[in-house]
Amino acid sequence: MQLITPELGLIFWQLVIFLLVLFLLAKFAWKPILLSLKEREDSIEGALRMADEAKLEMQALKAGNEKLLADARRERDQMMKEASTMAEKLIETAKTRATEEGGRMITQAREAIQNEKNAALAEVKNTAAQLSLDIAERILRRELSDPAAQKQLVDSYLKDVKLN
């Protein structure tokens, strides 16, 4: 029976000592321990979250880089295409102009040749007329050396004048 009869003295001491231990442990052990545990857990969680964020950021950065690279590549392609188009156009223009110039020069040459030819022909004509005049003069001069013949000729002119 004594075994299951609580002793007043022991209850008193247990109450006093246990509450004292509870108070001291709560203040000097449990509070700092639980605080440190929480702090550590929070820091671990924070680190994990930060790592996740960094990963996402890296992915975004990578995607951005790739986009940038793709843009650059596309721009380069476009530029090259433009350049080649321009070059082709330039060549085309140059060709056209050269052809035109050639045509023009040929036309000019032809004109010049024609002119030269006309001038030469005119000169030949003049020369031939001079020559025939000279020949005619010389012939006339010889035929009209005697006064009879002169008289006859004057007469014939006079006749003509009369007719007019």
Place this chain on the structure above:
Amino acid sequence: MKRLLAVLFCILTLPVFASEHAGIPAKEEAFNPGEMILHHIGDSHEWHWFSTDNGHFTSYLPIIAYRPGKGVSTFSSEKLAPKHGEAEGAEYDGLKLHHEKLVTTDGSPVYDFSITKNVAALLGSSILLLVVFTIVAKGYKTNHGRAPKGIQSFFEVLIVFIRDEVAKKSIGPKYERYMPYLLTVFFFIWFNNLLGLTPGAANLTGNIAITLTMAVLTLIITLASSNKNYWAHIFATPGVPVALLPIMIPVELIGIVVKPFSLMIRLFANITAGHIVILSFISLIFIFRSAAVAPISLAFGLFINVLELLVSILQAYIFTLLTAMYIGGAVEEHHDADYQMGGGDGADVAHAPHH
């Protein structure tokens, strides 16, 4: 199983052989195992370490007695120890010990506040608790932001277990307020259970005064933190017809007291029973007056002792868990929850931010 039966058979038949040899009447008084065991698991005003043929090795503890009218008297319990050859203890200052109970010679009331063996053990274990956990707390300061080391990492597992598996799951989001009490209860019971297993030590957690005090503290904390849902459950249990309330209300009111009562009995009975079993096995040697029983007694005693190591932490865990569940039932907010102390929903809330 067969072997166990054989061993049991051997034990049961041994008295026959023993009694055959005990023809000569024993001169010394007969060995009384019941008395020996009760003496060992009970409280005492002196700390008896061991005895040899030359005498007892005992530390005498201070007696503090309060008598109304006479005041407090303090003296060493050596003055009440039995003189040589006497069975009864000596008288001093009108006081004497009657079966370890302090009584006055004239029958007037006396209140015993002596530093008994249990109080001394209580002081010792409290100092041990304080020393151990200040060292652990210091570990958190020195290893701040780093992994725990040594004794700190050993206790961290248990502290985190009590926090996550006991407090958070049983109490819910308000668990933080009750952590100091739960941790103190757990480690107090565990340490004292283990210390109680050491030879010569006091049986502190197997003393009903100790378990009564802790159970009452749990009851006070439960009632102090109870909200209206808790009382609504008691005075208007949901789903119960009004006609049944006259029966239900007394049942629920009894339930308030039965819960801490079960805490008190469970811890006391478990620890005391373990001690009784171990002592009984050892007593067998003296009952049979034969050293041949010793190996069996020792083997069984060792087995029970190892079992008690498990029971030590198990009982500490159960006391803490049930305390947390009772508190959880008192602070529970969800009215729709089943009247199962603690329940799962509080824990889900507590765990929610972690996932």
